[in-house]
Amino acid sequence: MSDYQTPAPGAGMDAFFLARGIAVIGASAEPTKIGGRPVHLLRRHGYAGSIYPINPKGGEIQGLPAYARLADTPEAPELALIAVPASHAVQAVQDCAARGVRAVVVLSSGFAEAGDEGAAWQAEMRAIALRHGMRLLGPNCLGTVGVAERAIGSFSVALEDYFPQAGAVGIVSQSGNIGSYTLQLLVQRGVGISRMVTTGNEAEVDLADGIAALARDPATRVILCCMETCRDGERLTQALAIAREHQTPVVVLKIGATEQGQAAAASHTGALAASDAVIDAVLRRHGALRVRSHEDLVEIGQALGQLMPIGQPHCLPRKPAVTLVAASGGFGIMMADAMSEAGLALPALAPATRARIHQVLPGASTSNPVDASAQISSRPDILFEVLSALQEDPGEATTVLFLSLGLYSSRLRDIYLQALAQLRAAYPQRPLVIISRGPAEAVVQIQALGIPVFSSIDAAARGIDALVRMAALLDAAPAAAPAVNGTGARLPEDTFRNEYAAKQALIDAGFEVPRELRAADAEAAVKAAEALGYPVVLKILSEDIAHKTEAGGVALNLGDAEAVRAASARIFASVARHAPDARLDGLLVAPMLRGGTELIAGISRDPVFGPVVMVGMGGIYAEVLRDVAVQPAPVSEDQATAMIRSLRLFPLLDGARGQAPADVAAAARAVARLSEFACAHREQVAEIDLNPILVRPQGQGIAILDALMVPLTPEPETAHAQ
Amino acid sequence: MSDYQTPAPGAGMDAFFLARGIAVIGASAEPTKIGGRPVHLLRRHGYAGSIYPINPKGGEIQGLPAYARLADTPEAPELALIAVPASHAVQAVQDCAARGVRAVVVLSSGFAEAGDEGAAWQAEMRAIALRHGMRLLGPNCLGTVGVAERAIGSFSVALEDYFPQAGAVGIVSQSGNIGSYTLQLLVQRGVGISRMVTTGNEAEVDLADGIAALARDPATRVILCCMETCRDGERLTQALAIAREHQTPVVVLKIGATEQGQAAAASHTGALAASDAVIDAVLRRHGALRVRSHEDLVEIGQALGQLMPIGQPHCLPRKPAVTLVAASGGFGIMMADAMSEAGLALPALAPATRARIHQVLPGASTSNPVDASAQISSRPDILFEVLSALQEDPGEATTVLFLSLGLYSSRLRDIYLQALAQLRAAYPQRPLVIISRGPAEAVVQIQALGIPVFSSIDAAARGIDALVRMAALLDAAPAAAPAVNGTGARLPEDTFRNEYAAKQALIDAGFEVPRELRAADAEAAVKAAEALGYPVVLKILSEDIAHKTEAGGVALNLGDAEAVRAASARIFASVARHAPDARLDGLLVAPMLRGGTELIAGISRDPVFGPVVMVGMGGIYAEVLRDVAVQPAPVSEDQATAMIRSLRLFPLLDGARGQAPADVAAAARAVARLSEFACAHREQVAEIDLNPILVRPQGQGIAILDALMVPLTPEPETAHAQ
Missing domain, CATH: 3.30.1490.20 (ATP-grasp fold, A domain)
Incomplete structure (x- = not known):
C-alpha cells in the first residue's frame, strides 16, 4: 500500500495527549455537531493549550477566533481533529501534513465502512500519514481523551455532562461507543481514568498503538481494551510485550467470540478475522487477561484501578482463597457457591481468628463463611474487630464482605464507612473486597477508600479469581520466545507426496517416528x-x-x-x-504399536497470525468434545506442556483410574518441535496433521503413527507427469 | 414426632394474608425492635384489620390499646405474630391454639439453629400446631407480607422506607434476608409484588406450603423461590405440581449447589441435604426453572412479572430467536456473542423488513444485528418504524434493543419512551426486550409499559432463553408419573450374593442380560x-x-x-x-460380546428423595468427565430417553463420525425399568450398578454385561455360615 514503514506500536502517540495546540478542522458553532462538540468540550473542561477552530468562513466560533485555513493559525498545532465530510478529509490530512501537525484524529465517518470510494480515501490518508511520519487516528472513531491534560480529541456524548477524575485506568477500544460506555460506567462508580483511545477504522493507528502508548504512560496502571478484530498479530504481541515490560495489566474484552458474533464483526469491520481461539491463546500467552463480558471488563477494571494505585506497589490478592462474611447464612451460602465455582478456596479460619470473632459476636458462626448475624452492623468497632480478625488470619485469603441492604440506611452506612476507613488504614496492603449493589454514592465512597466494590456475588467471584491471576501474571517472568530450530532449508520436492515422504521429512527433523x-x-x-x-x-x-x-x-x-x-x-x-x-x-x-494414549497434533494457517499449532486428545471422544488447544507457532516446550495440560481429558494422560502416567514431556517436545518445524518451513507448508501420536508411559517417549503434510502452494500437476 | 398428620402443601395458608385481625405477642413500643416493628409497619402501611399488641404490661403501644394476655382481646385474631424470647414461645403458641388463632408466625430466633434446648422448643411448637390444625411459620424467619391486603407478618427492614406496589410476582424464601433482598431489588426496578413468605427453620410450614399457597393465589402469576435445602421431596413435588396446574411459573434459586456451599448450608440449616443434582433433576422434571445466581432470579423474575400480567394470557417469547438492534456495531457484536452463547438463534431478516429499515435509516446495516447508528434515536418515528419492522418480521423472534447511554439524556429518554409506548400499544403481544443499566427512573418508566428491561447483555441473553423455556414448560402437558411395575415381592435371599445372582434377579424382572x-x-x-x-x-x-x-x-x-x-x-x-x-x-x-457403545446405569439412595436412578456414558473418558444424568426413581421411558440425550457424549450414541446409531430406545427402556425395579424393591435394595451396558446398533437391543446389587441392610454374617 505504501513504501513507508509503519511506526512501531505506540511511537509518537504522545501528541494525542500532550499537544500544546489543537486545531478542529470543520469546526462548528453548534456544540452538539461533530465539529462543534470538541471545541465545546475542550473549553468546557478547561484544556490549557490553544484551540484553533478551522472553518472556511472564518469569523468566531464558540467565542474563539476561527481560521479559514490551517495555514493561517499563528503556530502549527500539534494535534488536529478532522470533522469535515469524508470527501474533504484527504485534503484536510494533506493540509495537516504540510503544516507539520504531529497527530491527526479523523472523527468523520464515510470511509472503508461505507464502500469502495471511502476505502480509497482511507488508504490515501494512511499513505499521507506514513509519508510524513504523522500519526493518524480513525477515521470513523470517537478519538482520544487525556484526562490529566484535559486534551479532548473526541465528540463523545459521555463527556457532555461530566469529565472523569484523573486516575489509573486507561481505555483502548476499537469501537468508540464501547469505549465511551466503558468510560461512563467507570466514572459512575467513582473510578479515575488516565486516557482513552478509540481507533475506529484503524487506517493507521491501531489497538496495538493504544496499548503501547498507555503502557508507557506513567499515569496509567491498568489498560482496559475492547477488541473487535486483530488485523496485525505481530503488532498486538509487541504491544502486549511492552505492557508486560511496564508491569501494566491489560484486560481484554474480545468481542466476536462466537460464530454469530464473528459474522456481525465481519460485516461491521470488514476485516479478515483471526480465529478467536488463536487470539485467545495469544492474549493468554502474552499475559493479558481476557474477560467474557463487558460487565466483567468494568468490574475487574474498577477493582484493578483501586488495587494498583499510581506510584505504589500493587496490592492484588496473591492467593486464590477467600474468607467470607455476611449478615445472613443464606448470603454466605450464595457466596460459598459462587466463589468455589470460580475456583477460589474457602480455607478454615485459624483458632485465634475464630476466638476473636466469637468474643465480639458470641452468636455468630465462626466457620468460613462467617455468618455474622445482623449484630455485625450494630457498631463500627464490632465490624472493625471481625474484619481485622479476618485480615490478620494467617491464611492470607481475601476478605469479602457482602452488604445487601445496609448501605441504603444512612445510619448503617456511617457505621460501615467508619469501620472500613479504619480497616484500610490499619491494613493498607491486605486484600479486602466489598459486594454491594448500591446505592451509587455509597459505592463511590467505599471505592474512594481504595476498597474495590463489586456489584454482585458472581462478579466478585470472577473478579477475585481474575485479580489473583493478574498478580501471578505480573509476578511471572515473560515467556521467552523459543528459538526456531532449522534454517528453513527447503524440504525435498516430494515431501507432500505421501505419508512415507512426510514421515521422512519429520525423521530428518528429529521427530520420533517408528x-x-x-x-x-x-x-x-x-x-x-x-x-x-x-x-x-x-x-x-x-x-x-x-x-x-x-x-x-x-x-x-x-x-x-x-x-x-x-x-x-x-x-x-x-x-x-x-x-x-x-x-x-x-x-x-x-x-503395530500398542500401549499408550493417543494425541493428535497439527499445524494450520491463520490469516492474521500465520502458522498455528494445535494439540488435542485423540479418538472419537475428543472429537465429539472438540478437546483441543491452539497457539501461534512457535511454542516452547513449557508452552506445549501447558497446552497439553489444558485439555479437559488431560487426566487420561496423567494416570487417571490407575493407569500409568503418559510421557507428557515427550509429547510436549514433539508439539514444540512441530511448531518450530512449521515456522522454519512456513514458505512451503500450509498444514500438518499428526493423527494419531501414541504417547507411551513416562520415559518411553512417543510414536507418530500417521502424518499428512499439505503444501502451501499445491505442487504443479506436471511435476508428476515427468 | 407427632401422631397428627402434616397438612397438605398450602392448606390453610390464606390466614397469613387474609387475616381480619393480627395479634403481636411480645409487642414493643419501640418501632425498631422485633416486637415493635410489625405494629409499626401494619399501621404505617395501612393494614385495614384490627391490630392487637399483646404485652404483659398492657397499657398502650404505638397508640394502640395493648392487652396483657391473648385471651383478653375482644375477638380471636386470625393471625398471631410471636416476638417473645425463644424460652417463652412455646407458651405463646399454646395460648394461640387455645384462643383459636388460625396461623402463627414465630419471628423470634434461638431454636433449632441455637442448640438442643431450642430444638426441643421448636418440636413442641410443631406438635401444638399440628394438634390444633393451626399453621405455624418459622421460627427464626422474616414472616409474611401480603401486599394487596397490607397484611404484614414481618419485621423486615426492607419495608421501613417503602411498601411494594401490588403486582404479579410472589416470593418464597427459606432465608428471610434473601427474600427481603429480592423484594427490595424488584421494588427498585418498579416490579409489583403479590405476596412474600419466608419460612426460616420450617418447624411446620415449609417452602412447599409457600409455593402451593402462592400458586393458588389469583394475584400471583410468577413465583420466585430461594431454596437452601429440601427436607421433604414429596411435598416439594406436590407443590410444584400445584403450581403447574395453575400455570404459575416457578423460578428457583437453589443455593448450596457446590460442595463448599453445601457445607455452609449444612452448618446453617442443620438439615440432611438432598443431593444438589437430584434437586436439580426434580425441578426440571416438575417444570420449575432453576437459575444459578440471585441476579438471574431478579432479572428473570422481573421479566416474567412484566410478561405475565394478571388476568391476561402470557406474552412470553416462544421461539429461541432474537433480532438485535443497537446504535453501534460493537454493541451488536457483543449481543450476538451473548445471545448465541445462550443458545438463541439470530435469524436473517425478511427482505421486506430490511427494506423498511433501509427506508428510514439508509445508512444502517440491515442484517441481524441491525447496526442502526445514532440516527435511530434522532426521532421517535424512526425508532418506532425500525422496531415495528422487526416486530412484524415473519421470523417471530424477540426484538432486543440495547441502550447504552441514551436513557441518561432526558431528550433521548423522551424519544425512547414515546416510541416504546406507541410500539407496545401497536403490538401488545409481540416479544420485545430492552437492555439498559439505567438510570433507575427510566428503567421503571419502561417497565411500566410492560416491557421488560434487563440490566446487561448477558442477563438478557440468559433471561430470554429462560423465558422461552418457561413458555414451553407452561405449554407442555405435565409428565405423568410412570406406573411402578412389579408388586415389590421380596427378592430371593441370595440376590445380593454375587454377579450371577444379581443378574438372575434382573432376568426375572425382564432385563436384557445375555x-x-x-x-x-x-x-x-x-x-x-x-x-x-x-x-x-x-x-x-x-x-x-x-x-x-x-x-x-x-x-x-x-x-x-x-x-x-x-x-x-x-x-x-x-x-x-x-x-x-x-x-x-x-x-x-x-x-464375549462386542460391537456397540457402553453405558453405565445405577441406583443410589438419596436421604430426601429415596431411590435415584443414574445413567452415564461408560468407559474412562466418561468417568473423567463425570458425564452422568440423575433423576429420582421411577422415570418413564421418555424421561429416561431425555436423560440419555442430555449426556455430553450422547453424539457417540447418535451416529457421530459415521458410526451406526445405537439402540437408545432399548437403553432408555432398561433405565426406566431399572428405576421401577428400584422402587418396587426399595425395602431391600440400596444400590444397583450396571456397568457396563453394551448398547448395540439400533434395533439390536442392549446387553447388561455386569451387575452389582447392594442390599439396604447387609445380610447377617451368619446366613452364610450355615
Whole structure:
C-alpha cells in the first residue's frame, strides 16, 4: 500500500495527549455537531493549550477566533481533529501534513465502512500519514481523551455532562461507543481514568498503538481494551510485550467470540478475522487477561484501578482463597457457591481468628463463611474487630464482605464507612473486597477508600479469581520466545507426496517416528514385515488418496507372512475399486504399536497470525468434545506442556483410574518441535496433521503413527507427469 | 414426632394474608425492635384489620390499646405474630391454639439453629400446631407480607422506607434476608409484588406450603423461590405440581449447589441435604426453572412479572430467536456473542423488513444485528418504524434493543419512551426486550409499559432463553408419573450374593442380560463355554470380592477350550493370592460380546428423595468427565430417553463420525425399568450398578454385561455360615 514503514506500536502517540495546540478542522458553532462538540468540550473542561477552530468562513466560533485555513493559525498545532465530510478529509490530512501537525484524529465517518470510494480515501490518508511520519487516528472513531491534560480529541456524548477524575485506568477500544460506555460506567462508580483511545477504522493507528502508548504512560496502571478484530498479530504481541515490560495489566474484552458474533464483526469491520481461539491463546500467552463480558471488563477494571494505585506497589490478592462474611447464612451460602465455582478456596479460619470473632459476636458462626448475624452492623468497632480478625488470619485469603441492604440506611452506612476507613488504614496492603449493589454514592465512597466494590456475588467471584491471576501474571517472568530450530532449508520436492515422504521429512527433523518400510508388492511387504518384526500394519501409499481407511487401504495387526500377503491383495483390490485412477506408490509397512494414549497434533494457517499449532486428545471422544488447544507457532516446550495440560481429558494422560502416567514431556517436545518445524518451513507448508501420536508411559517417549503434510502452494500437476 | 398428620402443601395458608385481625405477642413500643416493628409497619402501611399488641404490661403501644394476655382481646385474631424470647414461645403458641388463632408466625430466633434446648422448643411448637390444625411459620424467619391486603407478618427492614406496589410476582424464601433482598431489588426496578413468605427453620410450614399457597393465589402469576435445602421431596413435588396446574411459573434459586456451599448450608440449616443434582433433576422434571445466581432470579423474575400480567394470557417469547438492534456495531457484536452463547438463534431478516429499515435509516446495516447508528434515536418515528419492522418480521423472534447511554439524556429518554409506548400499544403481544443499566427512573418508566428491561447483555441473553423455556414448560402437558411395575415381592435371599445372582434377579424382572452359565471348575467352564459358543469371558464369583479385575478374577476373549482351562487356573491362583479368605462360588462363563457403545446405569439412595436412578456414558473418558444424568426413581421411558440425550457424549450414541446409531430406545427402556425395579424393591435394595451396558446398533437391543446389587441392610454374617 505504501513504501513507508509503519511506526512501531505506540511511537509518537504522545501528541494525542500532550499537544500544546489543537486545531478542529470543520469546526462548528453548534456544540452538539461533530465539529462543534470538541471545541465545546475542550473549553468546557478547561484544556490549557490553544484551540484553533478551522472553518472556511472564518469569523468566531464558540467565542474563539476561527481560521479559514490551517495555514493561517499563528503556530502549527500539534494535534488536529478532522470533522469535515469524508470527501474533504484527504485534503484536510494533506493540509495537516504540510503544516507539520504531529497527530491527526479523523472523527468523520464515510470511509472503508461505507464502500469502495471511502476505502480509497482511507488508504490515501494512511499513505499521507506514513509519508510524513504523522500519526493518524480513525477515521470513523470517537478519538482520544487525556484526562490529566484535559486534551479532548473526541465528540463523545459521555463527556457532555461530566469529565472523569484523573486516575489509573486507561481505555483502548476499537469501537468508540464501547469505549465511551466503558468510560461512563467507570466514572459512575467513582473510578479515575488516565486516557482513552478509540481507533475506529484503524487506517493507521491501531489497538496495538493504544496499548503501547498507555503502557508507557506513567499515569496509567491498568489498560482496559475492547477488541473487535486483530488485523496485525505481530503488532498486538509487541504491544502486549511492552505492557508486560511496564508491569501494566491489560484486560481484554474480545468481542466476536462466537460464530454469530464473528459474522456481525465481519460485516461491521470488514476485516479478515483471526480465529478467536488463536487470539485467545495469544492474549493468554502474552499475559493479558481476557474477560467474557463487558460487565466483567468494568468490574475487574474498577477493582484493578483501586488495587494498583499510581506510584505504589500493587496490592492484588496473591492467593486464590477467600474468607467470607455476611449478615445472613443464606448470603454466605450464595457466596460459598459462587466463589468455589470460580475456583477460589474457602480455607478454615485459624483458632485465634475464630476466638476473636466469637468474643465480639458470641452468636455468630465462626466457620468460613462467617455468618455474622445482623449484630455485625450494630457498631463500627464490632465490624472493625471481625474484619481485622479476618485480615490478620494467617491464611492470607481475601476478605469479602457482602452488604445487601445496609448501605441504603444512612445510619448503617456511617457505621460501615467508619469501620472500613479504619480497616484500610490499619491494613493498607491486605486484600479486602466489598459486594454491594448500591446505592451509587455509597459505592463511590467505599471505592474512594481504595476498597474495590463489586456489584454482585458472581462478579466478585470472577473478579477475585481474575485479580489473583493478574498478580501471578505480573509476578511471572515473560515467556521467552523459543528459538526456531532449522534454517528453513527447503524440504525435498516430494515431501507432500505421501505419508512415507512426510514421515521422512519429520525423521530428518528429529521427530520420533517408528521405523517403517516401503514395499512395492505383497512379497516385498512380507520381507519388510520380517525386517520390522510382527505384528505389522499395512497402508496404501498414494498422493491421490487422502482417506486411506475409507478406500480400504489399511490393514492392522497382521501377525504373519500369510496375513501380510492376504492383506496386500485385499488392499490393492479395494483401492483399485475405490480409486481406479489413483497413482500408487506401493505399501507402507509399519510395526503395530500398542500401549499408550493417543494425541493428535497439527499445524494450520491463520490469516492474521500465520502458522498455528494445535494439540488435542485423540479418538472419537475428543472429537465429539472438540478437546483441543491452539497457539501461534512457535511454542516452547513449557508452552506445549501447558497446552497439553489444558485439555479437559488431560487426566487420561496423567494416570487417571490407575493407569500409568503418559510421557507428557515427550509429547510436549514433539508439539514444540512441530511448531518450530512449521515456522522454519512456513514458505512451503500450509498444514500438518499428526493423527494419531501414541504417547507411551513416562520415559518411553512417543510414536507418530500417521502424518499428512499439505503444501502451501499445491505442487504443479506436471511435476508428476515427468 | 407427632401422631397428627402434616397438612397438605398450602392448606390453610390464606390466614397469613387474609387475616381480619393480627395479634403481636411480645409487642414493643419501640418501632425498631422485633416486637415493635410489625405494629409499626401494619399501621404505617395501612393494614385495614384490627391490630392487637399483646404485652404483659398492657397499657398502650404505638397508640394502640395493648392487652396483657391473648385471651383478653375482644375477638380471636386470625393471625398471631410471636416476638417473645425463644424460652417463652412455646407458651405463646399454646395460648394461640387455645384462643383459636388460625396461623402463627414465630419471628423470634434461638431454636433449632441455637442448640438442643431450642430444638426441643421448636418440636413442641410443631406438635401444638399440628394438634390444633393451626399453621405455624418459622421460627427464626422474616414472616409474611401480603401486599394487596397490607397484611404484614414481618419485621423486615426492607419495608421501613417503602411498601411494594401490588403486582404479579410472589416470593418464597427459606432465608428471610434473601427474600427481603429480592423484594427490595424488584421494588427498585418498579416490579409489583403479590405476596412474600419466608419460612426460616420450617418447624411446620415449609417452602412447599409457600409455593402451593402462592400458586393458588389469583394475584400471583410468577413465583420466585430461594431454596437452601429440601427436607421433604414429596411435598416439594406436590407443590410444584400445584403450581403447574395453575400455570404459575416457578423460578428457583437453589443455593448450596457446590460442595463448599453445601457445607455452609449444612452448618446453617442443620438439615440432611438432598443431593444438589437430584434437586436439580426434580425441578426440571416438575417444570420449575432453576437459575444459578440471585441476579438471574431478579432479572428473570422481573421479566416474567412484566410478561405475565394478571388476568391476561402470557406474552412470553416462544421461539429461541432474537433480532438485535443497537446504535453501534460493537454493541451488536457483543449481543450476538451473548445471545448465541445462550443458545438463541439470530435469524436473517425478511427482505421486506430490511427494506423498511433501509427506508428510514439508509445508512444502517440491515442484517441481524441491525447496526442502526445514532440516527435511530434522532426521532421517535424512526425508532418506532425500525422496531415495528422487526416486530412484524415473519421470523417471530424477540426484538432486543440495547441502550447504552441514551436513557441518561432526558431528550433521548423522551424519544425512547414515546416510541416504546406507541410500539407496545401497536403490538401488545409481540416479544420485545430492552437492555439498559439505567438510570433507575427510566428503567421503571419502561417497565411500566410492560416491557421488560434487563440490566446487561448477558442477563438478557440468559433471561430470554429462560423465558422461552418457561413458555414451553407452561405449554407442555405435565409428565405423568410412570406406573411402578412389579408388586415389590421380596427378592430371593441370595440376590445380593454375587454377579450371577444379581443378574438372575434382573432376568426375572425382564432385563436384557445375555445367557451366562456358572461353572465350579475349569472343566465345567469349558463345557459352559462350548454351550455358549466361543469366545467367552470368565469371571470369579464371590460375595467377598467387589473388584474382580483388581483381584485377577477376570479373563476376556477366550477363544478355545485350552484358553478357558488356562484362564481358569490363572484366575483361581490369582484370587487365592489376592483374597485367600474369600468365599468362592465358582466361575461365571459369559459370551464375549462386542460391537456397540457402553453405558453405565445405577441406583443410589438419596436421604430426601429415596431411590435415584443414574445413567452415564461408560468407559474412562466418561468417568473423567463425570458425564452422568440423575433423576429420582421411577422415570418413564421418555424421561429416561431425555436423560440419555442430555449426556455430553450422547453424539457417540447418535451416529457421530459415521458410526451406526445405537439402540437408545432399548437403553432408555432398561433405565426406566431399572428405576421401577428400584422402587418396587426399595425395602431391600440400596444400590444397583450396571456397568457396563453394551448398547448395540439400533434395533439390536442392549446387553447388561455386569451387575452389582447392594442390599439396604447387609445380610447377617451368619446366613452364610450355615
